[in-house]
Amino acid sequence: MSLETTLRSEIQKAIKVLFETDTDQFQVQPTNAEFEGSHTLVCFPLTKVSKKNPEETAKAVGEYLVANSQLVAAYNVVKGFLNLSLKDSVWVEVFTSLFTQTNLGQLPKNGQEIMIEYSSPNTNKPLHLGHLRNNFLGWSVAEIYKASG
Structure with missing residues (x-):
């Protein structure tokens, strides 16, 4: 309850x-x-x-x-x-029960699939730090979507 x-x-x-x-x-x-x-x-x-x-x-x-x-x-x-x-x-009881949950803050899956396209470097040019930035941003957005169901 x-x-x-x-x-x-x-x-x-x-x-x-x-x-x-x-x-x-x-x-x-x-x-x-x-x-x-x-x-x-x-x-x-x-x-x-x-x-x-x-x-x-x-x-x-x-x-x-x-x-x-x-x-x-x-x-x-x-x-x-x-x-x-x-x-x-x-409050101790509430926080203890929250911390024992393995999926704290994650919502249940809703059955929809989302494709997040976040890295598309030009293969004919050298990779640089900007490409890594986009990879990390895309990965972060994907993890946020994963946690929100």
Whole structure:
């Protein structure tokens, strides 16, 4: 299960416990760079089920997640947005699982073939450094295409 999916299920559990409703109508997005945290819960849609203002709703969800979640280390509320900071152990687990993958960053093959023609020197003239440059550029483009599926 991905980190985002796990975090969404933890938030959904918090909403169910705090506001006694089962909803998945909430948005989790990356936190803006000027704020602390890695994930942001937009709390404005939750005010319908919480019957509170966005700041109080965000604070209640944040306190629940810090106390009961294995993911969330800290939170801060900015105008109805709940910024979540995840525990270091979560990031260690994520990066460890990434580094154990043998095909890190490579997409699955899509079945299409692409021909990249990148070296065509004139055989009647001597080879020079410019030919090597084109060979290396072509090889690099071919490897990028190979990694992207």
